[in-house]
Amino acid sequence: MNLESIKSFILIFLIAASLLLTLATWNYQPNIDEDEGDTEDSVIEAQLDGEQLTKKDVVRPSQIIYKLEGQAVGLADKNNENDLYNQILNLSLYNFEVMSNPMNQLENNQNQVEIIFPTELPTDVIVDLFSIDNEVNIPDSTFDRVYITLSSNQEDNQIVFVKTSTGTAIGAKFQNSNQTIEFLIDYENDNESIRYEVLENANELAIYLPSEISLAIEYFSYKTLDSEPFRNLLFNTPSSVRNYKNNNREIYTDGISEMTIEDGYSISFSNPLNDTQVLEESVTQYQLFDQVHQFINKHNGFTSTEPFQFFLSELLTSANTNLVEYNLAYLGYPIYEMGSLATISINWHNQDPSIYSHPIVQLVDRLETGLVPTAFLDTTSVLEILNGNTYSDKTVYDVAVGYQIEQESGSETQAYKLIPTWYVEGISGWEELEIPGELLGGDNSAMGTN
Incomplete structure (x- = not known):
């Protein structure tokens, strides 16, 4: 083989090797887990x-009457009440x-039996709650109260899902109706019951106030959730x-979205690019509930421990917002407060949160029980206030007993206290009952005997 042939062979070999290396580089995919590239992600x-x-778990009634x-x-x-529900x-x-x-x-x-829910629910959720055959057709509507007729006549026994704002309803039959009615009656007979006073609200619906109630101030230790998972999420x-x-706020931003930690109590996130202006299609109430609920579950977002539990308190679709809220309850009594210590709130657009607030304070161990605050009035006094001048020109949709949450100060042990309080739902939502000065027994936080 002459020199020129050898040079040609070497050149061909080098070109072939170069092509093979280029092809291998193009097709090379490193075996790296996407989540391991940056531990922050x-x-x-x-x-x-x-x-x-x-x-x-979260679709819970506010009352069962x-x-x-x-007689109520x-x-x-x-x-x-929770076991009865x-x-x-x-029921099938x-x-x-x-x-x-x-x-x-x-x-x-x-x-x-009347079951009252804190917000209107789409009838699609009935499938998630009850035993329903897959082939059963449920008419499309919403409801906020459910009635079960107690009758010895089997033909009269039915369950009715009512949308009280319009008076429209959907009725259904249930299996083993006679046994069910007998169970419902026996359950009330076998357990201690209380009488309710009935007041008519602005929509001419019954509001039920317990004739007597005994709740004391409760004290709890707490822990603060790490904010880093929220940032990564x-x-x-x-x-x-x-x-x-x-000042007292810690702010995280990527130049567009912003997450704020407010006084160490809660996080508040906003994404201004994800607003109603870019909605491609609207969602139904059930789709909204389903998407938000999956989102929260995906990051284990229900940060409560027994005897605390989150319940669905607001489900709203409108031209301007899609809102879902979960409120914290203690032993079945809601915790109402104006901040975000007890509320998970999400404005949802384009299958993502545009605004998201979540408490980072988690109540854990019960420390002690105090006395009843003097501002916690008996039902008779509450009815007098609601029927008097204080509320004569105000819209009242509902009245409930709940807890106000406050951080305990001046104590060696850091704690939060839950204070039993009367609340009134009006046009602006839930607010503390306005008590005339002559009915206050001194300082609002003073204690009285139970």
Whole structure:
């Protein structure tokens, strides 16, 4: 082989080798887990120290009222009320149909169980709550009260889902109706009950106030949730996020979205690019609930421990916002407060949160029980206020007993206290009952005997 042939062979070999190396480089895919590239983007670190809840776990009633011979009564123990509700959810429903003008019949019914929810719910959620055959068709609507007729006549027994704002309703039959009615009546007979005073609200619906109630101030230790999982969850590129402090607020931003930690109590996130102006299509109430609930479960966002639990308190779709809120309750009594210590709130657009607030204070161990605050009035006094001048020109939709949450100061042990309080729902939402000065027994936080 002459020199020129050898040079040609070497040149061909080098060209072939170069092509093979180029092809190998193009097709090379390093075996790197996407979540390991930057530990700040780790999916594991984007999970909160909470739990996952089913829709059945969070769709809870605010009250269950028995109407027996026209008298409104209920279970004295909230644990018994919760157990009764769980038993009702075991009902197997069938034969759904739209009812015309059912309210007069329901209001005049002397024997029934009334279940009141804190927000309107889409009828699609009935499938998540009750036992329903897959082939059963449920008419599309919403409801906020449910009635179960207590009758010895099997033909009269039905469950009715009512949208009280319009008076429209959907009725259904349930299996083993006679046994169910017998169970409901026996359950009330076998457990301690209390009488309710009835007040008519602005929509001419019944408001039920317990005739007597005994709650004391409760003290709890707490822990603060780490804010880093929120940063990793809410920002597309957590590694690009920078933070700075402004007075008592710590602010994280990537130049567009912003997350603020307010006084160490809660986080508030906003993404101004994800607003209603870019909505491609609207979502139904059930789709909104389903998407938000999956989002929270995905990062274990229900950060409560027994005896605390989050419940669905608001579900709203409108032209301007899609809002879902979960409120914290203690032993079945809601914790109302104006900040975000007890509320998970999400404005949801384009299958992502545009505004998200979440408490980072988690109540844990019960420390002690105090006395009843003097501002916690008896039911008779509350009725006098609601029927008097204080509320004569105000809209009242509902009245409830709940807890106000405050941080305990001046104590060696850092704690939060829950103060039993009367609340009134008006046009602006839930607010403390306005008590005339002459009925206050001194300082609002002073204690009285139980």
